[in-house]
Amino acid sequence: MPMIVISGLPSSGKTTRAKELQKFFSDKGRKVHFISENISIANAGFAKNEYFADSQKEKQVRSDIKSEALRLLNKDDVVVVDAGNYIKGYRYELFCATKAARSTQCTLFCGIQETRAWVFNQQRTGEDVVPNGTNNITDNSYVPYTREIFDALCMRFEEPHGNCRWDSPLFVVFPDDTLQLEAIHDALYESKPLPPNQSTQNPPLSATNYLFELDKLTQQIIADVLAARKIGNTGPVPVKGSEVKVEVPAGVNAIQLNRLRRQFLNYTKLHHATTSTLDKVPQLFVQFLNSNCNE
Template identity: 45%
Template sequence: MPLIIITGIPSSGKTSRTQELKSFFSDKNKKVEIVSESDLVIKGGFIKNDFYMDSKKEKAIRGEIRSAVQRTLNSRDVLIVDGSNYIKGSRYELYCLSKLYKTPQCTIQCDLPVEHAWLMNSGRDEGEQYSRDTFDALILRYETPNNKNRWDSPLFAVTPDDKLPLEDIYHSLYSVDAPKPNMSTQSPAVSATNYLYELDRISQEIVNAIITADQMGITSDIKLPSYDLIIERSTSAAQLTRLRRQFLTYSKMHQVELNQIAQLFVQYLNKSI
């Protein structure tokens, strides 16, 4: 399924745009599937304002979104991910899935000034409103998509007053060649017998080097002499562990050349941190 990633700050009209897209593509005789962050939150038994203030709950739902996308993607129909998608690392992971399944993708940003979004939020039913603390926290966390980033491109930014460029979106999904898989998403014909050992060893060695540098006060442009690579900036040990685990999962499923492991892991970290 060609993939459409919806993103935006709270109360910026994401679900309304999702329904508009569904209607348009249905009229084009395309099957449309929707992965809704809001529906998964409700299904998980979470209260919205509590959910977005609990990183563990958010992590679990992001994992369910990735799993749903991986199960549903194909090259024929349309899959829309309706949610905040405010973390660029999460959008990058979805982009990697689209490359893996050789299907085009695009990003639609619901662009709305913060004060307008708060007014929209205040006009909702009380049970559907974001609290001020939750709203402000999500605004601070939001990582705005950039058309220069290949995982955000092509990017269509629309305000509530704009008409969706539906034909342009259709063209970006159905009138282009499927993306070519790269080393990070394509399985090699033959894998080394010690692949899993080397994958675990190299990725752990890089994580340890970042943690050591951070303890020494080096938080950016961390050099990895063993691999002639540079980590752009550090992060917490917990996040490094999470990102390493995600990288291991992808790499075990879709093996890469042994001499590419370090480069791809560093690239993944630099894009996700």
């Protein structure tokens, strides 16, 4: 369920912190899904510096990482996204996806000075390796960045901020700091997930004939009211098969009643379109009419 989005400059210690988190949550009995940008780049068949020099290749791997993260989201497991995540718009996409999945999320920012990060980068001695078989997993974390790529990534890095809802809660850790593991655990498991936006939710399912029956029932109620008014009955009009009565002023005409009926239908389709509410439609519709005609 929870997702940890790691962000930071090149060679800021992101993978080291990701492995700390992996061990911590594993020791607590949680299943941890570790998604590594370095592994994804190699598995896509790209050399590390070649990848960061091509925006199209970056988009491809970012999309793969996002898809993998969302596929692994569930109720209890932890998803650790070990990547630069330097684009705030991309972090916002992850936030929206996590929110839609009714999950929790936090951001871990690995802070570091650029000069120190470059020193760490120069200590790397690995070489790019592209896996030859489908079962090989290659981690190019120890491959150094070229100076040109390092400077470019630092220049376009968009630092996370705790006052942005998609970066919050934000934890900041520098190379010499101790990671706030318990605080991260509490942020993920002790807080409630944010409610998803209504626009991202699928509309409720309905029976095949539900809308037809809904329309038929409301039409019949309107017809009964108009028939009663036509014969001079100006009092409450009982509804067949129900104990409720339509109590609308005698001066309300067919046009007004049908306009209210359309409003009720539109609202019901969005919020109550389930087979379990069909038997309650007469009562709900009568309450709607009585309320709106007697304001």
